[in-house]
Amino acid sequence: MIVLAVLALGFLEIAVMRLLGFDGNKVTAALIALTPYVTAAGLVLGGVSLALRHWWIGGIVLVVALALVGMLLPRTFASAQPAAHGAKLRVMSSNQYLGRADVQSIVRLVRENQVDVLNLLELTPREVTEFEQAGLFELLPYRVFKPVSGGAGSGIASRYPLTELSLAGPSRMKQPSARVDVHGTPVEVVAVHPIPPTTDADEWKKELAGLPKPDQHGAVRVLAGDFNSTVDHAAFRKVLGTGYTDAGLTTGSGFTSTWPSSFFPPPVTIDHVLVDPRVAVDSYRVLDVPDSDHHAVLAELTLP
Structure with missing residues (x-):
């Protein structure tokens, strides 16, 4: 009893x-x-x-x-999609595990899946050199990179021209943002990586709250990365409550875990692709990345 x-x-x-x-x-x-x-x-x-x-x-x-x-x-269960008839955009996000993730595998995934925008978290200066040697920048020639040794670096690589922006609020880890020109349609992308709540719960909530809200009258916005949050966290649901759609949830893949890549601790879904409510999510997948503790997430989108 x-x-x-x-x-x-x-x-x-x-x-x-x-x-x-x-x-x-x-x-x-x-x-x-x-x-x-x-x-x-x-x-x-x-x-x-x-x-x-x-x-x-x-x-x-x-x-x-x-x-x-x-x-x-x-x-x-998959949910209803908006009527979108614009250009296609494939967005992938990968946490590089302190720069240890296999670079060749990332380049292969970009090539095989025809990725247009790649967000890299925990990006290190050494890994940037490895990406260049592996041919990533031949596939995605434009980039806004903020590499840092350890786990604080991040970057955005793109098939289309980029203009660097500053959309995310203050954060301990880099969260670069950029405008992507997709055949004349502007898309604002943020590489998301707030501090984990297990490090500082109050700071984690502030950094999530500092992410930009969707702008229904402006450019399409996409937030992709390691949110260090699941849908069960109220702080993450507040981000969704501003109007974003979670690509995994809207395609019925809300239980597909992204971290850790092993079986302990129990796997959870903390990597996400959030999209402007005007964007349709055509497909969403979770992909294995050798030597990373995270899986990559890939969403194919149709822009308005």
């Missing part, structure tokens, strides 16, 4: 925070990222409690777990 009660209290604490939209501190923010696993554990705990005739524990836990299930299920 005592063990079940303690487990139930732990489950209810995280579940209620998720249901009420409260991320809390760095510990609770990390646990909220595991909401799908917490939900499964709640269903098992509720069932076991009822089987052992602990009716109040089992009933309460099961009701709350089912409420979470109702919030999670829509991620498996």
Whole structure:
């Protein structure tokens, strides 16, 4: 009875925070990222409690777990797309794991998938040289790179001409942005990489809040990168609430994990491609990148 009660209290604490939209501190923010696993554990705990005739524990836990299930299920269904008839744009984002990710594999993925815009996170000066030697800039000749040794560097490489912008707010890690001229259609792209909530939860919330909002009367905006956030985080849902569409969610791939590339800790979805509500998402895929702790994300878009 005592063990079940303690487990139930732990489950209810995280579940209620998720249901009420409260991320809390760095510990609770990390646990909220595991909401799908917490939900499964709640269903098992509720069932076991009822089987052992602990009716109040089992009933309460099961009701709350089912409420979470109702919030999670829509991620498996594709949603309606806007009527967009403009140019196609393929956007890929890859976290380079402190510059350790296999450069040749990235170049191969760009070539095979005809990527137009590539956002690179944790980009180092050494890796920039390796990309040049591997022929990336023959495929994507335009770039706005902010390489830094360690994990703070980022960059944008493009098939189309770029104009550097400053769209993201202050952040500890580089979040470069640029205007991409896609056959005369301007698209503003941000390489997103806020600090993880496990480092500083308050700073993480500020950096997410500092991302630019979509501008329905201006250029199309695309945010792609390592958000260090899942859809279960209230701070991330606030970004979506400004009007962006998550490419993974809108194609029914909301449960496809992007980090870590191994099986521990439990895989979660923290890499995203967010698009202007006027943009249609034609396809979305998660791709393996050797020697990185993240998978790359690729979205094919139709511009308005």
